[in-house]
Amino acid sequence: MREEIITSGRLNHLIDPQLNIWHWHIPLYLFLGGLAAGILFFAALFTILGKEKEYPTAVKIAPFLTPFLLMVGLVALFLDLNHKLYFWRLYTTIRLESPMSWGAWTLMVVTPLSIIWCALNIKSIFPNWDWKYKWVWDMEKFFRKNLITISWIMLLFSLILGVYTGILFSAFNARPLWNTSILGPLFLTSGLSTGAAAIILMSKNSHERHTLARIDLMLIGIELFLIVHMFMGFLASTQVHIEAATLFLGGTYTTPFWLFVVTLGLVTPALLEVLELKGFKMPVFIAPVLVIFGGLMFRFIIAYAGQASRWLY
Amino acid sequence: MRYAMAVDTKKCVGCSDCVVACQTENNVPIGFCRDWIVEVTDGTYPQLEIEIRSERCNQCANSPCVRCCPTGASHYSEGGVVLVTPHKCIGCGACIASCPYDARFPHPDGYVDKCTFCLHNRVKKGLDPACVSVCPTKCMYFGDLDDPNSPVSKVLKNRKHKTLIPEAGTNPHLYFLI
Ligand code: SF4
Ligand code: SF4
Numbered sequence: 001m002r003e004e005i006i007t008s009g010r011l012n013h014l015i016d017p018q019l020n021i022w023h024w025h026i027p028l029y030l031f032l033g034g035l036a037a038g039i040l041f042f043a044a045l046f047t048i049l050g051k052e053k054e055y056p057t058a059v060k061i062a063p064f065l066t067p068f069l070l071m072v073g074l075v076a077l078f079l080d081l082n083h084k085l086y087f088w089r090l091y092t093t094i095r096l097e098s099p100m101s102w103g104a105w106t107l108m109v110v111t112p113l114s115i116i117w118c119a120l121n122i123k124s125i126f127p128n129w130d131w132k133y134k135w136v137w138d139m140e141k142f143f144r145k146n147l148i149t150i151s152w153i154m155l156l157f158s159l160i161l162g163v164y165t166g167i168l169f170s171a172f173n174a175r176p177l178w179n180t181s182i183l184g185p186l187f188l189t190s191g192l193s194t195g196a197a198a199i200i201l202m203s204k205n206s207h208e209r210h211t212l213a214r215i216d217l218m219l220i221g222i223e224l225f226l227i228v229h230m231f232m233g234f235l236a237s238t239q240v241h242i243e244a245a246t247l248f249l250g251g252t253y254t255t256p257f258w259l260f261v262v263t264l265g266l267v268t269p270a271l272l273e274v275l276e277l278k279g280f281k282m283p284v285f286i287a288p289v290l291v292i293f294g295g296l297m298f299r300f301i302i303a304y305a306g307q308a309s310r311w312l313y
Numbered sequence: 314m315r316y317a318m319a320v321d322t323k324k325c326v327g328c329s330d331c332v333v334a335c336q337t338e339n340n341v342p343i344g345f346c347r348d349w350i351v352e353v354t355d356g357t358y359p360q361l362e363i364e365i366r367s368e369r370c371n372q373c374a375n376s377p378c379v380r381c382c383p384t385g386a387s388h389y390s391e392g393g394v395v396l397v398t399p400h401k402c403i404g405c406g407a408c409i410a411s412c413p414y415d416a417r418f419p420h421p422d423g424y425v426d427k428c429t430f431c432l433h434n435r436v437k438k439g440l441d442p443a444c445v446s447v448c449p450t451k452c453m454y455f456g457d458l459d460d461p462n463s464p465v466s467k468v469l470k471n472r473k474h475k476t477l478i479p480e481a482g483t484n485p486h487l488y489f490l491i
Pocket of ligand 1: 378395
């Protein structure tokens with residue numbers, strides 16, 4: 001049998017024997033970013049469609065989560081940095097070639113937008129809220145007058161944020177598992193799906209829950225379709241990509257991926273949502289909780305498995 | 314100007330002198346290395362072939378590490394040498410994940426470190442990089458590719474050579490004579 005034995009004298013910490021530079025911070029950051037993007041997307045969408053009354057949780061309640069999600073995400077990103085004191089360097093340049101750079105800037109746009117959105121809806125949580133100062137009232141009036149414009153901007157930036165969570169990985173040609181452009185739309189879809197699930201969890205209105213469950217069902221369908229396509233692409237590609245796919249098709253990450261992401265995170269909630277829409281009575285929280293759990297696991301598994309995939313030479 | 318290096322795999326004996334010389338010259342933190350030895354054994358017993366390579370950052374002309382750096386800390390310096398400016402580096406690790414050769418590592422002080430071709434400490438003073446000058450078998454050649462009389466240009470003209478994973482599209486400037 002022909003053999004190839006490669007012995008390397010290198011043993012750099014976090015690099016050898018297998019890359020391990022990104023731990024829980026980055027997948028958590030990407031998950032929270034995707035979730036916030038999903039919630040903000042639906043808030044903006046229903047506002048643009050003029051359906052605030054029909055979907056009150058999506059427009060007025062769920063967005064209150066997003067500033068916290070985004071800030072926790074940014075803290076996770078910060079904790080991941082090894083040279084923390086130089087954090088501000090991220091915001092002294094924009095480098096469009098670097099997803100890390102434009103993603104950080106996207107967050108700088110989305111976070112204030114989410115705060116403005118909460119401020120505009122604060123009365124739905126604290127009915128007696130008073131801004132106290134006239135200039136804050138003036139600002140509120142200005143934003144309220146331009147609500148549709150703000151919604152469009154938020155819609156656009158939530159999509160950018162959602163895609164970015166995938167592109168951050170897919171831009172690395174050194175890690176064959178990440179290096180597929182499907183990861184952008186896939187993480188966007190997953191983010192929108194977790195966003196819809198979060199809204200369903202918070203909603204007390206059955207019409208709203210059912211519409212979002214239907215949307216979520218569609219998103220899960222798209223996700224499954226994209227996952228199948230991802231594997232088809234890998235298996236039809238070069239040896240390094242085939243080996244990357246093998247991580248999920250018999251390799252180390254097979255069980256976590258197919259069990260946690262596909263079965264528990266996608267197929268089971270889809271079945272539950274179908275049954276519920278057909279009128280079966282069941283605890284409504286199970287499906288959305290599974291969707292959110294699946295989305296989180298998905299980010300973690302892709303982050304770790306990607307670091308295990310590499311070029312051979 | 315375009316600095317490049319060629320390593321003769323037929324002469325390299327894998328003694329690791331280059332590794333130690335680099336660690337000493339560049340004050341590489343204990344436990345890390347900017348260059349390393351790879352030994353590839355290939356074939357069917359008893360017809361085995363062995364290739365020994367002294368590897369380091371390939372000083373790629375199309376470097377994914379420069380492309381993905383969010384702050385511009387990773388950049389092309391003189392002669393196409395890829396360097397990291399420590400006080401611009403936030404230690405995000407993107408460049409580490411982006412290098413197909415895993416040539417970078419996180420320095421314990423926070424920033425990212427890698428081979429510099431000894432650009433500032435030796436090459437600009439007219440010396441060869443530490444690894445090249447210390448090699449007991451003289452298996453490494455360094456110089457400017459744009460200068461036809463540099464040692465590296467001359468040896469590349471006369472010898473069959475390869476680069477590592479050219480299909481990764483990085484356009485490496487570390488050559489291996491085969
Ligand atoms: S070998 Fe790696 S670190 Fe060096 S220039 Fe190429 S991509 Fe960058
Ligand atoms: S770790 Fe430093 S050099 Fe590398 S991409 Fe991040 S900021 Fe740039």
